Amino acid sequence: MEARLQPTLVLTTLSASFGSVFQYGYNIAVINTPHKVLKSFYNDTYFERHGTYMDENTLLLLWSCTVSMFPLGGLLGSLVVGLMVNKWGRKGTLLINNVFAITSAILMGVSKVARAFELIILSRVLVGICAALRRLRGHNYNVEAEMEEMRIEERTERAEGRLSVLNLFTFRPLRWQLISIIVLMAGQQLSGINAVNYYADIIYTSAGVDPTQSQYVTLGSGVINLVMTIVSAVIVERLGRRILLLSGYGTCSSACLVLTVALLLQSTVPELSYLGIICVFAYIVGHSIGPSPVPSVVRTEIVLQSSRTAAFTVDGAVHWLTNFIVGLTFPSIQVAIGAYSFLIFAGVCLLTAAYIYVVIPETKGRTFVEINYAFAKRNGVEFPEEKEVTTAKPHTPSLPTKETSF
Incomplete structure (x- = not known):
């Protein structure tokens, strides 16, 4: 029977995705633009208390803690999400998670x-916990809300080939699958997207952009991020995962190199300051095409459903720890x-591109069996003939909405 996209599934996906993306993307970038105002507030408050x-160095350390508390909360959230899901379920966890968002907003307001x-x-910290729960549970909720006919077919085929899959799923290929998840998620954060976010206002100022107007440049960056993520979602099933990851990381690396040169020489050649803005935009394009959305697709495809909770816990811990x-x-x-x-970066x-x-x-x-076979082949693990283990239908979950926002 041909699977049809039901309106209820569309609404479920949009609501879960928007909640996770908004909390993550907004709180990654929101702290950067008002950093001068916040630092001034910190200093004035400290003066009122201590008379000096x-x-x-103290102000820099305090500001670094403010920036990093969001991913620290994310790390805590990724570690407790399993316990919350076991107790309240996926939908219940998403609903309870609103408490963290509301409490965080109240504390910030007062x-x-x-x-x-x-x-x-x-x-x-609290909004970091909220974002982590949204990010992990929101994506899982979308994947598990796919059409029931597809899930029934997949379970039937897996039941028929269960013994062969278990025989193939030895520790050695599993090791490389786990390491690959770690590399992808660490590379996603250590590639420098948060550093570019943090440094963007400095780059805009050096290019002569009025600080009061820099919000429009930032908005343009956000639009580029959104458009390129949509493009990635469209072409990922045509071009494949590897080419998007490799081209994305290659673009990010090139943008960082050129940005370094532009920043170093802009005092001598003032026009190069505009090249810095172009490099920021180019970096966002590269990150939005590959490093941002694609790792979440790959992690879902290289582990079985029964192992995904553990894999996603590792994924979340690495993602938020490197972010921190x-x-x-x-x-x-x-x-x-x-x-x-x-x-x-x-x-x-x-x-990261070389590892991929x-x-x-x-x-x-x-x-999954074919993917597992490919991993094992790289580790010298002997498998039965590939034709004997390729009877199951491919599983290719949809590309999730972007995970990082500028």
């Missing part, structure tokens, strides 16, 4: 009246080495 202003910048930091590291350390790195800090992108090229097989249109 903070030194630069922080100025209470003259307590600590409330801002705490609110960042970047948020905590980048402000200090930027102060210490300036434009050269983007060479670090260029190197990470190149190494050497280790991760194409998963488009392939069954």
Whole structure:
């Protein structure tokens, strides 16, 4: 029977996706634009308490903590999501999660009246928990809400080939599947998207963009992000996962390299400051095509449904931990080495692309058994003839909505 896209499924997918994407993307970028106002509030509050202003190092450390508390909350959320789902279910977890969002908004709103910048930091932790629960449960809810006919067919075929799959699923190929998830999610964050977000206002200012008008440039970046994510969703089933990942990381690496040169030489050649803005846009294009959306597709395709909870827990922990590291350390790195800090992210992108090229097989249109066979083949694990283990229909879940927003 031909599967049809039901209106209820469309509404479910949109509501779950919008909630997860909005909380994640908005709170990643929102802290950057008002950073001068927030730092001033921190300093004024500290002066009221102690009769003196903070030194630069203390203020930088406090600001780094503010930025990094969001991914720290995300890390906590990714670790407790399994417990919450077991107790309240997927839908219940998504509903209860609103408590974290509402509480965070209240704390942020009363922080100025209470003259307590600590409330801002705490609110960042809570909204991080909210974003992590939304990100993991929202995507899972979408995948598991697919048409029942497809799920019934898939379960029937898996039941027929269960023994062969279990025999093939040895530790050695599983090891590479787990490592691949870790590399993809770490590369997604260490590629530098949050650093570009943080540095964007500095780049805009150096290009002569009026700070009061920089919001429009930022809006343009967000539009580019949205458009390219949609493009990625359209072409991922045509071109495959590997080519989008490789081209995306390649674009990000090139943008970081050129951005470094532009920032270093703009004092000599002022026109290069505009090249910096172009590099930011180019980076967003590359990240939106591959590193941002595609890893979530690959992680779903390389592990069985029964193993996905554990895999997604590892995925979430790595994603948020590396996000936390970047948020905590980048402000200090930027102060210490300036434009050269983007060479670090260029190197990470190149190494991640090299790993994908050497280790991760194409998963488009392939069954789990075929993907597992490809991983094992790279590790020298002997399998039965490939034709004996390719009877199941391919499973290719839809590309999730973007996970990072500028």
